[in-house]
Amino acid sequence: MGRNPRSLRLVAAVALAAIVAGCAAGVRSASDALDTALTATPGDSARGREVIAGRDGNCLLCHEVPRTGVRFMGNLGPPLAGVGARLTPGQLRLRLVDSKRLNPESIMPSYYRIEGLVQVAAAYRGKTVLSAQQIEDAVAFLVSLR
């Protein structure tokens, strides 16, 4: 290949363009936070714990979460101990609202999205899993996990 410097330059330029384009796309999808709160009322950490440990959020199906007083917890997702130190409130909010914006393959349900769902049972159709206030409350609890 070294025998033809011009074609080499061409290949290099194309590769560089591809890398730049790829990174730009990466940055866009990794705009990985929703910094604006969904409600005017600030999240309540105690209520957030109920959301997370109770039937509404059902997060313990997949996550080990400290301070819930529950014995059996699932492990399809990572343990959430210390998550408040790892992620900002905005990052946490985005993960609850719609984790598929970060990872389209994610198995974590989108807790505040109704578009794109199919074959939803009648009782839940057109409804988000959690309300906007429940998302804010859950974020407040997660922030406290440090």
Place this chain on the structure above:
Amino acid sequence: MLPRSLRHACALACLFVWTCTQIGPVFAADAERPSPLRSGIEFTSADVRSLQDDDFQNPGMLWVTRGEELWRVAAGKSGKSCADCHQRAETSMKGVAARYPVYDAAAGDVVNLEGRINLCRTHRQAAKPLVYESENMLALTTYVAHQSRGARVEGAVPTELRASFERGRERYRKRIGQMDLACTHCHQQNWGRTLLAQTISQGHGNAYPAYRLEWQSLGSLQRRLRACYFGVRAEMPPYQSPELLDLEVYLAWRGRGLTIETPGVRR
């Protein structure tokens, strides 16, 4: 004109892509089947296993006994019982469940074991079909499937079943319900992990009809599948709908080689 080295590189790349498209389906098919293949019973606790293993304790055996009685009861205008045509189920029904679902040319459709029993009811006995998931249907299905206990699931996909199989395969990967999850997310990608307190198995049908402690009753494979739909907050397809039959066809292929356990016991 591209330099020679670049042409070579292109040719190699093309060859690679072509090879991938040729062997792709084989790879994909293997990645679809859990390895090593393990029955759901292996993921249950010791008390559930011992219930299943002991015929005197296995609650599902009640349905086997009831099915054995029904086998000899004449029904419909024909005045015939199952036994009148099939004699001893121990011989005539041995290995049958391991081959189901099948494509039935006369019906022009996929037929599972329950469907076959009802075809005999309507066409051979001139009797009313049994209601799906009724006690009598469960008893007869369990009795017939029990004759294949220990046999290996065949899971063959002959040409006539291909279309159904492909629909089932697609279905298995389709995200549904408010939880937006597909079968494959739990039973292929995450078997062996725990969902709250339950270990997720590979999701095979080899134990069904099975007695579930949660139901305090015996139920069909389709009842179990509907429970999974319910779990992801999805609309449940009706019993014997094409959607569930296609899934049964796919599940048989996915679990081929497993041993039939009917009547299984599950949490």
